[in-house]
Amino acid sequence: MASIGTGYDLSATTFSPDGRVFQVEYAQKAADSSGLTIGVCCKDGVVLAVEKILLSKMLLKESGRRVHLIDQHAILAVAGMGPDGRQLATRARQECEQYRNIFRTPMPGHLLAERIAGYVHVHSLYWHVRPFGCTVMIGTWELKQGPSLYMIDPSGSFYRYYGCAAGKGKQGAKTGLEKLDFRQLSCDDALLELAKLINAAHDESKDKPYEMEMIWIKSDTGKASLVPPYLIETVRQRAEQLAREEEMAD
């Protein structure tokens, strides 16, 4: 980056002469340096999956989770700094509770995404705060709307997606997602697809071992839940097996 060292990257409150806010770009970099996070919005629900890099062999399984339950109908997954993501999850829970207190109905996905995006955005406006070093995906399921998926990046911009990816190897994952037909895909089928994408992004010889985390909302119950560990283990093994078979065929 040629612009580094020109002094315009010290504060999130100053634009560079060519119209960039470097602090926010660095935050995006932090978000994309962690494990791969993918979200898909299927015909019958939303699934979010995370490749959680294990920094130590002594870590207890399922600790430092990157997928979070927000409300009965809302889920969140983090790419980037875990603590920043947890802060956003806490905030999202508060937003949902407040909305429920006022309107006595679950918070619609687009409002939740907008509120969280606004919260992320204000952290890119003031010198005394640091922008969030994470990209989060929010999945919701509503009675009328059905499933929806949003991704919010450290600048506070957010979009609704059929499928999205963030973190290390997101380019490859995006290419993989574009090959899928989400109107045909069920949540159960999506698990294997997500496992395959994460497995493909992971280089076993180079990268640290990882744990696969998945969370979903399916329309049969309309209730969010973590994907049961045995299901994750099954699809992960299947994805690894498929990858090996492909390697043999080459």
Next chain:
Amino acid sequence: MELHISSSATKAENFSSAQLFVDPTRHTTAPLVTGGSVVGIKCSDGVVIAADTLASYGSLARFQNFSRLMKVTDSCMLGGGGEVSDFQEIQRLLENLITKDFCFNDEHIQTPRSVHQYLGRVLYAQRSRLNPLWNSLLVGGYAASQSFLGVVDLYGTTFESEVLATGFGVLLGLPLLRKAYRPDLSINEGIKIVEDVFRVLFYRDARSINRIQVATATSAGVTISEPYSLETKWDFEGFVNPRSTYDESTW
């Protein structure tokens, strides 16, 4: 100037001290829209609680299809009488409590006993602020193969029993419940008993209706029935001709 002072003094004399320090209107101690009795009975394999579906506005039968029963968790249910808006506030508190547990996802859920105690604390705290939640609540549930049935009143008093009732049900329902109670009651027998209690309440309690809902908690979870109407019979001799009863009273 003197005139002014004396005139204001005359004015002050017209006020009693109570009027000089007027208490603010405390709407919370004057319930407006109210629900009536809730009754509950423990059975051998679960608990039954029931409430009618009336929310009265004074003596007006204002809302005739209002559900006063709530499923709190898969093992716990709540029935409420008294001020309806306060009951809705309690429902809101419980929903938030349950959602918090849900988000923690640590497999801990509120047991019927903990919900009962929680409501006891909430109602006691409110009454200690001289701002009570004007309700009497019945908490029923079935967890760890054990039935639970407890009551909370507007002072925060909590206790448990095999048979419980609130409101007019204490006077007209409890004797019937105590008479009918056996430790080996089945759920269906329990439902039959609370139906009988509500039939009697409908005959005598002028703030009741013959449309009820029954909630059961068993090992299969909590189910709340759709509202249904009770059969009534009005050609009892005592109803047709009150003077024919031996004490010449409708009692």
